Amino acid sequence: xxxxxxxxxxxxxxxxxxxxxxxxxxxxxxxxxxxxxxxxxxxxxxxxxxxxxxxxxxxxxxxxxxxxxxxxxxxxxxxxxxxxxxxxxxxxxxxxxxxxxxxxxxxxxxxxxxxxxxxxxxxxxxxxxxxxxxxxxxxxxxxxxxxxxxxxxxxxxxxxxxxxxxxxxxxxxxxxxxxxxxxxxxxxxxxxxxxxxxxxxxxxxxxxxxxxxxxxxxxxxxxxxxxxxxxxxxxxxxxxxxxxxxxxxxxxxxxxxxxxxxxxxxxxxxxxxxxxxxxxxxxxxxxxxxxxxxxxxxxxxxxxxxxxxxxxxxxxxxxx
Amino acid sequence: xxxxxxxxxxxxxxxxxxxxxxxxxxxxxxxxxxxxxxxxxxxxxxxxxxxxxxxxxxxxxxxxxxxxxxxxxxxxxxxxxxxxxxxxxxxxxxxxxxxxxxxxxxxxxxxxxxxxxxxxxxxxxxxxxxxxxxxxxxxxxxxxxxxxxxxxxxxxxxxxxxxxxxxxxxxxxxxxxxxxxxxxxxxxxxxxxxxxxxxxxxxxxxxxxxxxxxxxxxxxxxxxxxxxxxxxxxxxxxxxxxxxxxxxxxxxxxxxxxxxxxxxxxxxxxxxxxxxxxxxxxxxxxxxxxxxxxxxxxxxxxxxxxxxxxxxxxxxxxxxxxxxxxxxxxxxxxxxxxxxxxxxxxxxxxxxxxxxxxxxxxxxxxxxxxxxxxxx
Numbered sequence: 001x002x003x004x005x006x007x008x009x010x011x012x013x014x015x016x017x018x019x020x021x022x023x024x025x026x027x028x029x030x031x032x033x034x035x036x037x038x039x040x041x042x043x044x045x046x047x048x049x050x051x052x053x054x055x056x057x058x059x060x061x062x063x064x065x066x067x068x069x070x071x072x073x074x075x076x077x078x079x080x081x082x083x084x085x086x087x088x089x090x091x092x093x094x095x096x097x098x099x100x101x102x103x104x105x106x107x108x109x110x111x112x113x114x115x116x117x118x119x120x121x122x123x124x125x126x127x128x129x130x131x132x133x134x135x136x137x138x139x140x141x142x143x144x145x146x147x148x149x150x151x152x153x154x155x156x157x158x159x160x161x162x163x164x165x166x167x168x169x170x171x172x173x174x175x176x177x178x179x180x181x182x183x184x185x186x187x188x189x190x191x192x193x194x195x196x197x198x199x200x201x202x203x204x205x206x207x208x209x210x211x212x213x214x215x216x217x218x219x220x221x222x223x224x225x226x227x228x229x230x231x232x233x234x235x236x237x238x239x240x241x242x243x244x245x246x247x248x249x250x251x252x253x254x255x256x257x258x259x260x261x262x263x264x265x266x267x268x269x270x271x272x273x274x275x276x277x278x279x280x281x282x283x284x285x286x287x288x289x290x291x292x293x294x295x296x297x298x299x300x301x302x303x304x305x306x307x308x309x310x311x312x313x314x315x316x317x318x319x320x
Numbered sequence: 321x322x323x324x325x326x327x328x329x330x331x332x333x334x335x336x337x338x339x340x341x342x343x344x345x346x347x348x349x350x351x352x353x354x355x356x357x358x359x360x361x362x363x364x365x366x367x368x369x370x371x372x373x374x375x376x377x378x379x380x381x382x383x384x385x386x387x388x389x390x391x392x393x394x395x396x397x398x399x400x401x402x403x404x405x406x407x408x409x410x411x412x413x414x415x416x417x418x419x420x421x422x423x424x425x426x427x428x429x430x431x432x433x434x435x436x437x438x439x440x441x442x443x444x445x446x447x448x449x450x451x452x453x454x455x456x457x458x459x460x461x462x463x464x465x466x467x468x469x470x471x472x473x474x475x476x477x478x479x480x481x482x483x484x485x486x487x488x489x490x491x492x493x494x495x496x497x498x499x500x501x502x503x504x505x506x507x508x509x510x511x512x513x514x515x516x517x518x519x520x521x522x523x524x525x526x527x528x529x530x531x532x533x534x535x536x537x538x539x540x541x542x543x544x545x546x547x548x549x550x551x552x553x554x555x556x557x558x559x560x561x562x563x564x565x566x567x568x569x570x571x572x573x574x575x576x577x578x579x580x581x582x583x584x585x586x587x588x589x590x591x592x593x594x595x596x597x598x599x600x601x602x603x604x605x606x607x608x609x610x611x612x613x614x615x616x617x618x619x620x621x622x623x624x625x626x627x628x629x630x631x632x633x634x635x636x637x638x639x640x641x642x643x644x645x646x647x648x649x650x651x652x653x654x655x656x657x658x659x660x661x662x663x664x665x666x667x668x669x670x671x672x673x674x675x676x677x678x679x680x681x682x683x684x685x686x687x688x689x690x691x692x693x694x695x696x
Contacts, residue, residue, distance in 0.1 A: 052538045053537075053538065054534065054537055054538060074540060077538055077539060077540040078540045080538070082535070082538040084531065084534060084535070086530075086531035086534070087531070088530070088531040088532050088534060088535035089532070089535070090331065090335065090532060091530070092334075092335050092338055092339065093331065093334060093335070097331070097334060100327070100330075101327050101330070101331045102539070104323050104324060104326065104327030105324050105327055105328075105536070105539045105540075105541050106539060106540065107323055107324065107540075
């Protein structure tokens, strides 16, 4: 197993005229939890499907676990686990039958079969429900079983395509505990998500937007150096009405509500703060606090994506 | 290879047999259908409802009407007494035929002349009408012959055989020309096609619909393993159904089984290659189970119409006749009827067997080839 579990070089996929994935290059190190973030339709699933051999790239190269995604798909399939957002076990089979099925399909060696099955049943806390029809299990349980079946053959790289969508927060938490445990054992985890709190759990993140790689780094890198804007948090009354006033102040690039607070993106937080307080108070709002805060990942992504949209907009105007 | 195939088969059988609705579709429906169709599908024309409008009311007319009634082909359901009633019984469908005998019928005959009888038929059901007409012609010919014999005996005093040439006919393979013997084995071909095409295509498309297909495709399972895993269970079920239906056909409907049953099973095996090939092909062009079902019907309706099951192939336009050579049902029907009614063996049925083998393997290969492209 090489040090790099996944490599992408100018990977591209088009559907007709539509460019779903636009020449993405990146590396994922062995044992890393790599998060692939982006809004719906950004090209996350398309990329993961190309890596798993479900979809052929239009151009570009890539390797998974040291095998070429264009020529060595069968080797890749033997060495990876895959779990998608759509629950994809057989509902009409029992828990045990599903495990036996995938165990056979992956050709888990006979001497290991019983052990792996016990491991999955333990991991998914389904020992007592082994003869229950899978379709009758609650969503979070199915998810764990699904993950267990994807891990039966002890893959070195695990692909998770929005694994926790539609799962309650508690189950999501325990799901991630499991992911950490796997990564600790040296399994590389490549996970797509659009939950920002999940992104925080990842070792490294790639932000993908409209098929393009917008940013790449650890969560703290993203919040620090990659974030061009500074964030001001304003607490005031009637924040909903105040939002419009705040957004109109010169130097504010963007304003959004975060709970009862207003978050403002700006290049110069220190300069803006006093002017902002003035403007709001002049408009009759009761301002409690204006302070610079560390941006959340959500702030980072909103800012990066909007910067990208502005750049494209400017380009289009220039062309016109 | 074998372990994966074994696991596919176990899974497939569990899925098929665990679902009560599926069990009913596979084993109860064919039995119910063969029994219902066995009784209902009958093109024999007997007991045609007939009305009589006898204006003469003489022994001669009563003799003629009695011959109609006595033939077993006609039932006199009404005696008409006025002209408008003729229209009425045919309009309402109360009678399919009206025999009208005018005043002076008897007089004309006894004078040595010729009398006319009118036979009105409801032609909207052309098949029944033409068969009824044949019966009526035969009855009137018999009536004429006995009249002629009487006349010769009376005038010349000799007994004369009115019919110099007598055609003695015998129908081989189906002595009583029972349409049941012809149709019931044919229904078998139809039921097996419906079951295997619809179920195999839907079972594959369902996996695509619920997302399990994607999960399967990221495992190292091969295309051949997957396809075999998806077709073998339905082939087995097809064989079981053929056996059950054949037993009902022979022991319930008393259709003779003159041939060697294993030949029927060999033909069934080759026929299943085609139907499963079609099922697999349909699964590659459908993305939902509903689509698969519609496509299956789109295929099956012409397959039945152009198989020789109901309409003779020889009556079809030449172009259509050529098309029927691509229809697996056509060959299977010849095999079924050959084995059941004629007791034929391979020395006669081999061309049909060969045609099914070629069509079936061609269909399967084509579908399997397409299947690879739709995996992604």
